[in-house]
Amino acid sequence: MVAPLDPDDPRALGEFTLSGRLGEGGQGVVFLGRTPGGEPVAVKVLKSGFDSAVKERLVRELDAMRGVAPFCTARVLTAVVDGRMPYVVSEFIDGPSLQQRVGSGGPLRGGELERLAVGTATALAAIHAAGIVHRDFKPGNVILGPDGPRVVDFGIARHGASDTITAGPVGTPAYLAPEQIAGHPATPAADVFAWGATIVFAATGRAAFGADSVPAVMHRILTAEPDASALPASLRGVVERCLAKDPARRPASRDLLLELVGSAPDPLRAGAAAATRPEGVRQGEPTAILTAAGATLPGSAEATEAGGERRSSRTGIVIGAVAAVAALSVTAVLLAPRLLSDDKGSTSSPSAGATTTVSPTTTSPVLPTDATLENAVTDDDGTAQDDGTAQDDPVTTDDEAGDPTATPKATAVPTTRPGGTVPTAFAGTWGGHIEPTEFVAGYDETDVQITLEPGKDTGSWKDITSSCQADLRLTRSSETALVFRIDKCAAGEIALVRTDDGLSYRWDSAKGKVLFQGTLVKS
Structure with a gap:
């Protein structure tokens, strides 16, 4: 739903005219805009006051978005990171959010629920394969477009250098992983936890850990197991594993997708979401990242292996697969080998907003080890x-x-x-x-x-x-x-x-x- 512009809202930014509000969050306001040619776009105006370190990180994150397949996210078209109003322009997805759809139509059932699970898991695998952590995966950031679900609004450009909850909540409380509440930075494993909570919401119409006071919700995330009984058998087990308190026990997004489309994950890679960086991809042409003066900042060099070898491109496979299939679930199956394999596949299209890139040494904290009741x-x-x-x-x-x-x-x-x-x-x-x-x-x-x-x-x-x-x-x-x-x-x-x-x-x-x-x- 598009709301009217507020009296103080800008009417234009750069070459884009603004006609209404699409939403507002912790990082800024999203407007419905138009290109000079009349095409609709989403323009996210970020909160100002960034220091140089945050601006540099934003540039890196926007550049990393180029590695995410565009069919499951909203492509970033351009961005201005300097000036009084930093903003990011992305593809406009015409459709309600999952939050709105469940609020108006009730829980999802049958094939509709399973298509959502596969589509969003595909997006998460693609995001992680590009070396990006979403950090704010939730029903409000899943748009149900005409061609399937798209994961959007990666919550970019947060103030300050810290990504931990001790510096202020990063993400929505009901979808935070236990380790984030404990003060650790978000990792791909935290995104997997949020995915599981999102699927429970889609199937039940209720937040997995309640929706009352923030302290009560966080306490349940830390200590309680959600009721997954409403989920079909095909989803219940994998969702419960995604909601494990210990991030090391959650599946990696690539293994999650393989399980959803019917392939068993490699047991040697199980739980990799908590301990390893998702396989990167060769970068395509740089996303245009503009300063206030309109200068284009250079993109990063294409990714290389540890031994120095460049990763081979598979852009043609992505284009051919997306063009060849109509159902998103089929798309996920066809693209799973590229998104999930140890192969050096690539994506080259720009994506939706991004958060933080994952360094090769990033690890997820492990909560306390097993301590069970000793009974004879x-x-x-x-x-x-x-x-x-x-x-x-x-x-x-x-x-x-x-x-x-x-x-x-x-x-x-x-x-x-x-x-x-x-x-x-x-x-x-x-x-x-x-x-x-x-x-x-x-x-x-x-x-x-x-x-x-x-x-x-x-x-x-x-x-x-x-x-x-x-x-x-x-x-x-x-x-x-x-x-x-x-x-x-x-x-x-x-x-x-x-x-x-x-x-x-x-x-x-x-x-x-x-x-x-x-x-x-x-x-």
Whole structure:
């Protein structure tokens, strides 16, 4: 939808006339413009006040856009980076955003949803293959054009040198990856996480981690698993992997696309989104990047291999493939070998806006390693059998005992058996303070409340800080310990052990990322 221009909005920029507003975001305002020949274009006016370092980065990022295939993004036509109003002119895609489409027509179903998944995964693979990180992938940045979905608005030209959330949120909170919330820069793995959250929104009409207060949403991103049950079986598993808390466990965008179009990824490359730079491509003709005076800045030299060999061009393959197919899903299949292979393929057309280029040494932070509940398994007759994973009570060294700042050790859980009900000794409402057993930025201590009834195999759980509530399902029990499954708010396992002080509380995430513990007392 095009809104009228505000009284203070410019009516023209360079040779482009402006006729209305297409949207406004954290980096600037997007206008509907016209070329001298009458062709519609999107003109993004960036917030001014850039220092020289930001301008240089913007030039590099715009140049990197040339490596993204144009069929899945909006081509950048020109840009002016100096002057009072820096702006970028890109191809206008006529269609609603995914956010608007779901808002007016409800969730996507069947082939429509799967075409969206394949089309946007294709775009993400192309973006990463050009060495670019989107950093703001979300439903509002997916335009449903007449020829399929296009990924747009790469959120270019942010103020300051830092890309981390500690310098201000980069991206939309509901689609930030856990490591971004923890203060780390965005990587291709963060884009994959945002893709998964976007597909959940498309299938359900709801943000994957809620849409209430920003602190509550971020807390869920860090601790809870989204409900992906509305997704078809063909998408559910891969989306859940894309939403893994640990970036190293997410598929690379190239492997994601291969899985969607029916090819198994190379296991040696699984999880490469978190640790390696996507394969670059040979650059085509430079995008015109203009200064206020109209001077064209030179493009970068074409990419080379580490050994100095130039990458071979496949521009003809891109042109032929795009011209030969009508359905985007078929396009993705035909182009997958070029976008995803270790081959030295290339793209040469300019793309939609870009964010940051990925350096060869860029790595994604890994969240805490697995730490799961140590429970003895049982034989069919119910007798306990040590599987080798149960641990004795942790030993505290003299040094640790004398150090009040030492990280608390995880408390071992006594042997339990499958099933059972809540004993009378555990009945009632319990509350207390819990904190992570090791410091991880973004994983904050909180207060929780649990209510249990005797003879039941269920209970209720509440995070006092975020007011998020969830049901508990008893999975293992004994007279002194209970283990519950929790699927919402803080998905994982909760173990309660009777102590002289009340109940020892221990929470382990569903994927074994973070361990919380504390003591609950009866109200």
